[in-house]
Amino acid sequence: MGSCKEKREEPAKCVWVNGPIIVGAGPSGLAASACLSEHGVPSVILERSNCIASLWQHKTYDRLKLHLPKQFCALPLLGFPENFPKYPTKDQFISYMESYASHFSIHPRFNQAVQSAEFDSTCGFWRVRTQDLEYISRWFIVATGENAEPVIPEIVGMERFRGHVVHTSAYKSGSDFANQKVLVVGCGNSGMEVSLDLCRHNAVPHMVVRNTVHVLPREMFGCSTFGIVTALLKWLPLSLVDKFLLLVSNLTVGNTDQLGLHRPKTGPIELKNVTGKTPVLDVGALSQIKSGKIKVVEGVKEITRNGARFMDGQEKEFDSIILATGYRSNVPSWLKGCDFFTRDGMPKTPFPDGWKGENGLYTVGFSRRGLLGTASDAVKIANDIADQWRAMRDCRTYCNSHFILLKINCRESE
Numbered sequence: 001m002g003s004c005k006e007k008r009e010e011p012a013k014c015v016w017v018n019g020p021i022i023v024g025a026g027p028s029g030l031a032a033s034a035c036l037s038e039h040g041v042p043s044v045i046l047e048r049s050n051c052i053a054s055l056w057q058h059k060t061y062d063r064l065k066l067h068l069p070k071q072f073c074a075l076p077l078l079g080f081p082e083n084f085p086k087y088p089t090k091d092q093f094i095s096y097m098e099s100y101a102s103h104f105s106i107h108p109r110f111n112q113a114v115q116s117a118e119f120d121s122t123c124g125f126w127r128v129r130t131q132d133l134e135y136i137s138r139w140f141i142v143a144t145g146e147n148a149e150p151v152i153p154e155i156v157g158m159e160r161f162r163g164h165v166v167h168t169s170a171y172k173s174g175s176d177f178a179n180q181k182v183l184v185v186g187c188g189n190s191g192m193e194v195s196l197d198l199c200r201h202n203a204v205p206h207m208v209v210r211n212t213v214h215v216l217p218r219e220m221f222g223c224s225t226f227g228i229v230t231a232l233l234k235w236l237p238l239s240l241v242d243k244f245l246l247l248v249s250n251l252t253v254g255n256t257d258q259l260g261l262h263r264p265k266t267g268p269i270e271l272k273n274v275t276g277k278t279p280v281l282d283v284g285a286l287s288q289i290k291s292g293k294i295k296v297v298e299g300v301k302e303i304t305r306n307g308a309r310f311m312d313g314q315e316k317e318f319d320s321i322i323l324a325t326g327y328r329s330n331v332p333s334w335l336k337g338c339d340f341f342t343r344d345g346m347p348k349t350p351f352p353d354g355w356k357g358e359n360g361l362y363t364v365g366f367s368r369r370g371l372l373g374t375a376s377d378a379v380k381i382a383n384d385i386a387d388q389w390r391a392m393r394d395c396r397t398y399c400n401s402h403f404i405l406l407k408i409n410c411r412e413s414e
């Protein structure tokens with residue numbers, strides 16, 4: 001644990017932040033900042049990228065649309081424009097984020113990658129370092145996301161492959177793969193949707209399904225499946241809601257076992273709650289699997305020079321490989337001296353209590369509940385900090401912090 005009195009190495013310059021420091025200018029960081037500003041609490045957002053919502057702007061494919069209706073993806077205090085469709089496109093979502101930031105006058109500090117953050121128990125403040133500066137505050141909000149880094153699995157022989165290998169975070173459109181035979185590793189929402197996109201551009205996707213997977217229709221009886229689940233969970237136990245979901249799914253999308261997509265023994269909602277594994281919401285991939293345009297293949301044993309060898313011994317040639325292998329949090333790589341997070345970078349305390357740690361630490365967007373979870377975390381964090389802010393406003397602690405500022409030789413953030 002660091003100390004105010006320690007002689008520290010670079011960076012020499014430090015900045016006092018008169019309110020919380022938020023790391024990440026994605027939807028979660030923006031929501032936290034907006035909710036704080038509603039209470040009159042200023043904040044500073046540090047963002048490694050050069051824009052807000054960088055996951056959406058830089059790391060998602062062109063055909064992406066929200067899988068959940070817009071009312072379940074809205075951030076607090078300002079909803080989606082009325083004229084947006086039920087399932088907004090990626091560009092519409094980005095434009096909503098931009099209007100949100102501008103409405104609440106949020107101006108993140110871009111190109112500030114947080115390299116370390118640590119609570120300094122001697123002076124009672126968080127010290128947050130980027131490549132340029134050290135930022136100091138009483139409160140620290142982690143909003144770097146569950147999907148901060150792509151997961152690139154080590155698959156035997158990958159270095160031998162002569163074709164193109166890309167993770168879905170760098171995939172834009174099937175037009176780059178027209179007429180190619182493509183191995184898509186992974187069958188989550190990304191794997192399914194990229195395979196569908198490849199079909200639409202006359203490529204031949206082979207999707208690797210190494211495990212069980214729940215595929216649900218995006219809508220049931222003309223309503224979103226997510227909306228139905230949310231409503232039913234208010235009245236019925238989870239096990240019954242899972243049974244209902246599986247019954248209706250079997251009636252609408254059919255028995256997915258026959259397509260090589262075996263369902264887990266645990267129901268979709270229980271599995272999501274226990275393991276965080278998201279069910280696939282089908283937006284057209286299943287019918288392409290049924291028609292044979294998307295081919296389902298078993299787990300990969302090894303990658304060869306020209307393709308892949310599968311667990312059943314079969315070998316196939318491919319022009320390209322797309323890794324739809326998911327994402328992970330990056331918190332463990334920079335948050336120091338704090339045991340609030342697991343080794344996977346998720347809060348140890350599960351939803352709904354994972355938003356608050358000790359010593360002024362908060363997390364937003366780590367509830368495995370998408371943007372709905374973000375909204376709920378942001379409101380709670382802002383209420384909690386605003387109570388402390390009001391209590392501190394006129395009292396000695398504020399003066400003390402300025403006194404410490406002098407001691408640790410900081411300048412104040414504008």
Ligand SMILES: Cc1cc2nc3c(=O)[nH]c(=O)nc-3n(C[C@H](O)[C@H](O)[C@H](O)COP(=O)(O)OP(=O)(O)OC[C@H]3O[C@@H](n4cnc5c(N)ncnc54)[C@H](O)[C@@H]3O)c2cc1C
Pocket residue numbers: 023024025026027028029046047048049052053054055056060061064065066067068073112113114115143144145146147148190327330334364365366369370371372374
């Ligand atoms: C393809 C795809 C589609 C999705 N679709 C949906 C959907 O329809 N509905 C839904 O609810 N969820 C969806 N999600 C989940 C999605 O992650 C969240 O909706 C949303 O982006 C989470 O917001 P966030 O701000 O928590 O994280 P992010 O959007 O990941 O934002 C985190 C920000 O932190 C920054 N950052 C990370 N590390 C550092 C660091 N060390 N220093 C400074 N900055 C840092 C990143 O650059 C990023 O800008 C989707 C995810 C993916 C990958």
Ligand SMILES: NC(=O)c1ccc[n+]([C@@H]2O[C@H](COP(=O)([O-])OP(=O)(O)OC[C@H]3O[C@@H](n4cnc5c(N)ncnc54)[C@H](OP(=O)(O)O)[C@@H]3O)[C@@H](O)[C@H]2O)c1
Pocket residue numbers: 064065066067068147153154155168185186187188189190191193208210211212278299300324325326327
């Ligand atoms: N439109 C949308 O709303 C939309 C679209 C895309 C993604 N998303 C969201 O974004 C998040 C990430 O989704 P995602 O699909 O990118 O990731 P994901 O849900 O984590 O799925 C990753 C997939 O890769 C497989 N995998 C990982 N390593 C593998 C390996 N070595 N060999 C074979 N398979 C491997 C996993 O299989 P196992 O199950 O066996 O581990 C799983 O099928 C999710 O929350 C998702 O809902 C939303």
